[in-house]
Amino acid sequence: MTVLALYNLKGGVGKTAAAINLAYLSAADGLKTLIWDLDPQGSSSFYLNVKTVNKNETKKLFSNEVEIPDVIQGSIFENLWIIPSDISARHLDVLLTELKHSKRKLRSLLNNLKEYDVVILDCPPGISLLHENIFNAVNWVLMPNIPTTLSVNAFETVMEYFKNNELDKSKVKCFFSMVDHRKNLHHEIMQQFYKDKLFLKSYIPYLSDVEKMGINQQPIFEYANSSYAAKCFRDLWSEVKKVCL
Numbered sequence: 001m002t003v004l005a006l007y008n009l010k011g012g013v014g015k016t017a018a019a020i021n022l023a024y025l026s027a028a029d030g031l032k033t034l035i036w037d038l039d040p041q042g043s044s045s046f047y048l049n050v051k052t053v054n055k056n057e058t059k060k061l062f063s064n065e066v067e068i069p070d071v072i073q074g075s076i077f078e079n080l081w082i083i084p085s086d087i088s089a090r091h092l093d094v095l096l097t098e099l100k101h102s103k104r105k106l107r108s109l110l111n112n113l114k115e116y117d118v119v120i121l122d123c124p125p126g127i128s129l130l131h132e133n134i135f136n137a138v139n140w141v142l143m144p145n146i147p148t149t150l151s152v153n154a155f156e157t158v159m160e161y162f163k164n165n166e167l168d169k170s171k172v173k174c175f176f177s178m179v180d181h182r183k184n185l186h187h188e189i190m191q192q193f194y195k196d197k198l199f200l201k202s203y204i205p206y207l208s209d210v211e212k213m214g215i216n217q218q219p220i221f222e223y224a225n226s227s228y229a230a231k232c233f234r235d236l237w238s239e240v241k242k243v244c245l
């Protein structure tokens, strides 16, 4: 089992778009894949058209009131399962502080998922006890970064956090997302950061076909399989497979 977290301190950088499309490609490669929506916004759950079945399910899962098998749902795609999220996920930080092994709870839940080849966590933005759980539990942190000043600041804050908390920064792999080729700033920042070995070569441009995931409520390959956007996600998945699996 390889666990990948789509994570950034910053919101709205393309974490969920990547989580869904990479999970789809993983499943299409014949790998038994689970996407775990940890975000109270429930965007991954929305894209896969799946809702939680229990009231306050995410909170109950972390407080052992429901078990992992009770919350895993199939998707319409072969080899792709999901643990959907609900608004109760907003309480996870408070809940975790009350637990005995508060920094390792997610890791112990993930131990029940060993039958999956790939588990992809769609993380909420931020840097909190939940995120510390994520950093401790996963094999890889995949961090989309928009090549702008504030996004780069967020990247540097996260790296500083890894250093100060003695976390393994070699498990972080970044990729650029929402790249706008018309903007010089994007080019300059990308050139500067490609020197850093934490950055993957593949990147996702700003493309309306990605935005249309919201209207179509589907991974991009289902409605624009031959688009440039689909090709970019395929390239990203090939590189992630090489580096992480």
Ligand SMILES: Nc1ncnc2c1ncn2[C@@H]1O[C@H](COP(=O)(O)OP(=O)(O)OP(=O)(O)O)[C@@H](O)[C@H]1O
Residues within 6 Å of the ligand: 010, 011, 012, 013, 014, 015, 016, 017, 018, 039, 041, 043, 123, 124, 125, 177, 178, 179, 204, 205, 206, 207, 208, 210, 211, 212, 213, 214
């Ligand atoms: N490459 C892209 N090109 C154009 N639009 C994009 C791209 N990637 C994502 N978007 C759009 O930008 C918005 C934010 O994307 P997404 O939900 O994937 O980000 P996120 O990092 O998961 O956000 P949050 O922090 O709120 O969870 C969405 O409306 C999405 O459709």
Ligand SMILES: [Mg+2]
Residues within 6 Å of the ligand: 015, 016, 017, 039, 043, 122, 123
């Ligand atoms: Mg998201």
